[in-house]
Structure formats: C-alpha cells, structure tokens
Amino acid sequence: MRTPKAGRTGRKLIAGFCLVLSCAGGCVAKSHIYDGEALVKGRKLAVLPGVGAPGPDGQNAGVMQAGVLITELANLQRYHVTGPGHLRKELADRTQPVGPALASEAAGKLRIDLLVLPEVTDYRFTKGSTSAWFLVDSTNKTTSKYWVTVRVLIVHPDSGKLVYSGTGSADSDKGYGPAVLEATAKCTAELRKFLADAPSGRG
Amino acid sequence: MGNKPTRTQAAALITAAICLAGCAGPKPTVFDQAGIDAVHKLLVVPLDAPQTPAAGVIATSLAAERLQYERYGNLTVFVAPAMWRLRAGASGAMSDDQAAALARQTGADAVLTGKTGFAVVVAKQPKLPGSEIKAMKYTERFAVRSGAGAVHVRILAAQDARTIYAHNASAKGIDNARILAEAVTNALKPLETYLRKSRK
Numbered sequence: 001m002r003t004p005k006a007g008r009t010g011r012k013l014i015a016g017f018c019l020v021l022s023c024a025g026g027c028v029a030k031s032h033i034y035d036g037e038a039l040v041k042g043r044k045l046a047v048l049p050g051v052g053a054p055g056p057d058g059q060n061a062g063v064m065q066a067g068v069l070i071t072e073l074a075n076l077q078r079y080h081v082t083g084p085g086h087l088r089k090e091l092a093d094r095t096q097p098v099g100p101a102l103a104s105e106a107a108g109k110l111r112i113d114l115l116v117l118p119e120v121t122d123y124r125f126t127k128g129s130t131s132a133w134f135l136v137d138s139t140n141k142t143t144s145k146y147w148v149t150v151r152v153l154i155v156h157p158d159s160g161k162l163v164y165s166g167t168g169s170a171d172s173d174k175g176y177g178p179a180v181l182e183a184t185a186k187c188t189a190e191l192r193k194f195l196a197d198a199p200s201g202r203g
Numbered sequence: 204m205g206n207k208p209t210r211t212q213a214a215a216l217i218t219a220a221i222c223l224a225g226c227a228g229p230k231p232t233v234f235d236q237a238g239i240d241a242v243h244k245l246l247v248v249p250l251d252a253p254q255t256p257a258a259g260v261i262a263t264s265l266a267a268e269r270l271q272y273e274r275y276g277n278l279t280v281f282v283a284p285a286m287w288r289l290r291a292g293a294s295g296a297m298s299d300d301q302a303a304a305l306a307r308q309t310g311a312d313a314v315l316t317g318k319t320g321f322a323v324v325v326a327k328q329p330k331l332p333g334s335e336i337k338a339m340k341y342t343e344r345f346a347v348r349s350g351a352g353a354v355h356v357r358i359l360a361a362q363d364a365r366t367i368y369a370h371n372a373s374a375k376g377i378d379n380a381r382i383l384a385e386a387v388t389n390a391l392k393p394l395e396t397y398l399r400k401s402r403k
Contacts, residue, residue: 032268032272034271048285048286048289049289051257051260051261052257053257053379054255054257054258054261054321054323054350054352054379054383055321055323055350055379056323058257058379059257062257084289087286087289088289091286091289100305100308100309101308102286103285103286106286115285115286117264117282117285119260119261119264121261121379121380121383121384122378122379122380123379124348124379126348126377147378149379149380151261151264153264153267153268153282155282155285157285157286159281159309160246160281160282160283160285160309161279161280161281161282162267162268162271162280162282165264165268165272169380
C-alpha cells in the first residue's frame with residue numbers, strides 16, 4: 001500500500017520531470033540583458049513601429065504596442081525616447097536600401113544610441129462559460145478572456161547587436177487594453193530593475 | 204510465463220521511448236560542419252513571409268535571440284538593419300547573393316535567412332439542428348481557433364552564398380506566441396546541439 005510520504009515524493013518527481021522536459025523542449029529566457037554598458041551609457045532611444053501578431057485579431061496591435069512602450073520607457077526617466085517619425089523622415093529621401101552604412105549615418109545624425117523593436121506575438125481571445133443552477137432552472141453566462149504576449153528587443157542601430165530582450169504575457173477578462181499594459185510592464189521589468197541598480201550614465 | 208511490467212515500469216518505458224524519438228529529431232537537409240565551424244559572426248536577416256509578414260519579423264528576432272542567448276563560444280549574432288521596418292515592403296524576399304553581400308558589408312561570416320508561414324485555423328461546429336446543439340455541452344458550442352506555423356531556416360556562407368545549414372520545422376497549438384517559438388527552436392535544434400558540443 002502506498003504511504004502518503006511516497007505519494008508526495010512521487011508528485012515531486014513528476015513535477016521535476018515535467019520541468020526538465022519543458023526546459024529541454026527549448027525555453028528562451030523571459031528577459032535578458034546582453035550589453036549592460038550600452039543600456040547605462042545610452043541616452044536617446046528610438047522606438048520603431050511594432051510588428052502586429054500573426055492572426056486575425058492582432059494585425060494592428062504592433063502600432064498600439066509601440067505607443068505603450070514609448071510611455072513605459074519614458075516613465076523610466078532615464079532616456080530621451082522618441083517614436084519612429086524622425087527616422088522615417090530621415091530615410092524617406094534616401095533611395096538606397098537600408099544597409100548598415102545608411103542605418104549608422106541616420107542614427108548618428110539624429111543622435112540615436114539604441115533602437116527599440118516592439119513585437120506582439122500573441123493577441124487573441126477565448127470564450128468560456130459559467131453555469132449556475134437555481135432551484136428549477138439553470139443559467140449560462142459567456143465570458144471572454146483576452147491573451148496578449150509582447151516582446152521587445154533593444155539593439156545597436158549600426159551593427160544590430162542585441163542589447164536587451166524581454167518577453168511579457170498577460171491575460172485579462174476586461175479587454176485587450178489591460179492585458180497589453182501588463183504584458184508591456186512585464187517585458188520591461190528586468191530593464192527597470194537593472195537601471196535602478198545601475199549608476200547613472202550621465203555623469 | 205514472465206512477469207508483467209508494473210504501471211510505473213510501463214510509464215517509464217513509454218517516456219523513454221518518447222524522449223528518444225523526440226531528441227533524435229529529423230536530420231537537417233544541409234549540415235556542413237566545416238562551414239559552421241568557420242562562423243563567428245552571424246547576421247540574421249528578415250525571414251521571408253509573403254502571406255503573414257509579421258510572422259517573418261517575429262521568427263527572425265526569435266532566431267537571433269535564441270542563438271545569442273545561449274552564447275555559444277565566440278558566436279556573435281547581429282540583427283540585420285532594424286530600420287527596414289520604416290520602409291513598408293522593404294523587408295521582403297532577399298536573394299541569396301543579396302543576403303551574402305549584406306553579410307560581407309557588416310563583417311559577418313554567415314547570414315541566416317529563410318521562409319516562414321503562419322495560419323489560423325477555426326474549427327467551426329458543424330451545422331446541426333437546433334435540438335442537437337441544445338443537447339451539446341454548453342462549452343462545446345463555441346468554435347475552436349488554433350494556429351499552425353512553419354519555419355525554414357538556411358545559413359549561407361558570406362563568401363560565396365553557399366548553404367551550410369538548412370532545416371525546417373513546424374508547430375501547431377492554441378497559444379500563438381509559442382507556435383513560432385517552437386518552430387524556430389526545432390528548426391535550429393541540430394545546429395544548437397552541434398554548437399553546444401563543439402564550442403564549449
């Protein structure tokens with residue numbers, strides 16, 4: 001007969017096994033800092049247009065995500081954060097393809113230290129239901145849940161070398177808005193923590 | 204007559220079989236070890252995704268992040284000019300020669316390119332008479348939406364645009380964020396396994 005202790009040990013083993021399997025399946029860190037020095041020294045960030053999620057709901061989510069991210073980064077009170085407008089204007093007159101040389105020149109002219117690339121990878125809703133029984137009848141209520149996953153990459157404008165990457169997921173019963181705000185806060189949480197501990201680069 | 208295996212033993216055997224089958228995985232179409240050994244700087248250009256351009260950009264950054272995060276020896280990964288996003292339609296298909304030329308411009312030894320696709324599938328409930336729908340469980344009346352993604356990754360040597368690695372993978376599920384991540388991870392798996400062993 002199985003003792004309660006053996007049952008607990010078995011559950012722990014199964015949990016551990018599942019964890020190992022999920023990691024072996026290929027997990028990418030939620031957030032990671034590749035070049036802390038660039039984050040400390042950088043002054044001006046340019047947020048490029050976000051990429052919307054594949055699928056029918058999220059095609060325009062990237063534009064909104066870029067706006068939310070601009071606010072989120074500006075709230076760090078560390079960087080001068082701009083949208084893509086100046087860069088777009090700078091590149092509009094150029095006919096040559098956007099290669100490393102042109103990217104470096106444009107970033108240098110606008111004094112952009114780092115580029116921020118927002119992406120929305122999941123943007124969908126699911127329907128669920130709840131049932132309640134009364135004495136003589138039952139009632140069904142439909143509920144919606146909104147799921148959002150966003151990613152942000154920060155790269156050097158000239159070389160494209162990775163500086164920071166973050167991923168955040170959230171869901172909400174109220175709508176896409178709260179889920180996007182929460183997911184964006186999560187994907188920049190590691191950056192916020194790093195900058196809070198790091199010395200100011202403006203010394 | 205031999206002893207029957209217990210449930211635990213049977214479960215262990217099935218798990219081992221699944222793991223062995225999963226870990227071995229399909230072999231890549233092209234795998235040039237000597238070519239891969241010579242790569243120290245890898246440029247990642249946007250994967251071509253004619254039907255869902257967003258999937259191409261996302262798969263590109265997932266691949267770059269995946270390879271950079273693991274920090275294989277002295278392999279450095281660069282994301283190709285991010286400012287491409289400012290020019291609508293400029294991130295479309297790139298020929299092998301163009302990709303290799305861009306890699307040479309940036310000083311990279313090789314360039315990662317490829318194709319990706321993503322589709323959303325809605326499994327609608329069949330048109331049943333009202334009485335049968337009423338008899339169904341309430342939660343089963345909704346349409347179920349799922350996604351499927353496929354990624355084909357190629358790595359070209361910068362010098363001569365020769366393919367040194369090619370592999371493809373696909374994934375499906377409900378969570379869109381995981382589908383492309385899983386496909387990219389599986390498409391890079393043989394490469395990563397080799398890099399892990401050769402660049403300790």
